[in-house]
Amino acid sequence: MNIELILLVLLFGIIGFSGSYYFNGYLYKTFKSNKMYDPIVSRSSHKEKATRSGGMALFFTFCVCYGFGKAVFAMSVDLYALIAFIFVALTGMADDFFSIKYREKFFLQLFAAIVLLQSDVYIDSFHGIFGIYEIPLWASYMISVFVFIVIVNAFNLIDGIDGLAALLSIKFFVLIAGIIAVTSSEMNLVIPSIVGAITGFLFFNFNPSNKVFLGDSGALLLGSVIAFFIFYILDNDNFIITDTLISRPLLVILLIIYPLADTLRASLIRMYKGQSPFLADRVHLHHRLIDKGMSHWAAATSILIMSVSIVFLGFLLSSYFTLTLCCILLFIYLLILYYIFFN
Template sequence: MRVYLLIMVLAAAITYLMVPVIRRMALAVGAVTGVRARDIHTVPIPRLGGIAMYCGLLVALLVASQIPYLHWVFASGSGVWGVLIGAGIMCLVGAIDDIWQLDWYAKLAGQVLAAGAMAWQGVQLASVPFMGLTVGSSRLSLFVTVMVVIVVANAVNFMDGLDGLAAGIVGIAGSAFFAYSYFLARDASPDNYAAVSSVVVAALVGICVGFLPHNFHPASIFMGDSGALMLGMVIAGAGILVTGQIDPANTSVGDSFPAYMPILVPAAVILLPLIDFVWAVVRRLARGQSPFHADAGHLHHRLLRRGHSHQGAVLTLYLWAAIASLTCVALVILPGKYVIPVSAVAVVMAIVVTRRALKWHKGERIKADDDTRIPDENVVGDD
């Protein structure tokens, strides 16, 4: 565990220290989010924070590769380098969009390239541990992997609409995912807890923690597409890695349907972004719009219209993300008879909190309705 904590702390420290440097760079190149009618921030905010986060990820994983305990994790074909390469390409695509505003199809092409590069390095969804389903061919495996990565990356990007929201939710999801991967590895190999997915997720949690002090409301920098798409890429890659890490049907972890966990846990940890993404796509297609046409119908917008303050909306969504991800992970570790009652109480409390407006500052309500149209093809981070 100490090795993983070292990776988290290192990733957090590098990210935190790099943010001021990237902020100055963003101002120099004009990567700044202006103030629009629907925005809560009242002054232009620089973006490109994702570059600082990638620096933290890169340094943490490079240092981890030199630790003897983790030596086999970084062996050729392990998948860590594939995730790092794919995340780098995704960050670059997002950074280009943050500066020059790519058309949606150009951005999508870049996402396909990033996901394909990661899959080419061996991070592929070759099997789905759900009722014995397997992907039938290498081409189908590549296609499914690319589709999963693109959906998850854009789900995180769509959720990135308030200060600290995406980084916080991915950090919470990553923490739950780390616990799942760690306990799974410990159960499979009591003498060595090193696991590819655990290393990747530890670094992911670290960069989220390091970025949040700069990004929580009022934010001094936005992560932009360079950060949101990259975070989605990393957590998708970790989810794909963990499905091949171990055969959970042959382990003793938990008493509740362990064979379903490798697909349920990755889905649960990003449940909130996925719900928001699916609803956004359905809503826009029903209106005859492009799925990438930005509007003000996201979950965080709806909370703001209910009277929640900026911080209140973010913390409410943190709560739901924690309940969804931690409940599923707890079912792996503890018997369901203990987990389900506690989770039910937590859900009731979350419903009460969601219905009651959490206000830190008066007057922080969104200025647009569901039909608001803005000129951007997509929301550009933390807006």
């Protein structure tokens, strides 16, 4: 590995961590002095006083890291993507402070997705799924917008227990870092900044005395950045190093398997009960682990380890079996995990 790059990665990781640690502490004190606590309701998994300032701290940390990286090194993310991230983060902040209605939030996310598409990074191919490769531009746009909204909301929905959304985001970014590092030199310092920032946040998220939540701003921001990198992988214009190892759509699904599976399951259960699929309740898989007596830390770590194991199993199976067989085997593995841990 390139020593210079390793040092830069470490530098940006440390800047991200320190910035996030500082901003989280500072914002916690500010929120606390203004008594801006997350309300404790019947669905809440916590009884401590906690602020929803984590997303704001992450946002400020990203801004500092990006500014430094852009000014000193060749760090660069497409301007439209940045605008979309900022827009999503601001939507989340507004939701944290004033509780935006779901329909309004949906339209704001739709707008952010359309802005993100201007970056010329979108899903323009099915990469052989159902025998389909290149898709028309209008279909690309529609599918990309749909995927963006699903991913952003999926990460928002799994933010129900301490550390889960943050740890799964770290997993996504850490695993994708290798792909980005050999594909695009402009973005390879973005990921250590994000991972450092989320790690700094985790020390507050698990702390009972200074508890900080991601809030909608954090969950939506992380979801939108993840959606951008997923578009990056699925964009046919990009050469992805894992193409010889695993199918791109399968890789993407495995990277965000827990948010996708949990959101899909929760929506199906609600619809089966005749409720709105967007209803907030406690039917999520992570709530099951908590109800079984696991601590938040244990539940979040267990889900993290399970989802990492699925990614590596996917890589392993892809090198021996066809895509269809690989999907079947992975589905069986998911069912086994479900019956062992969640049933």
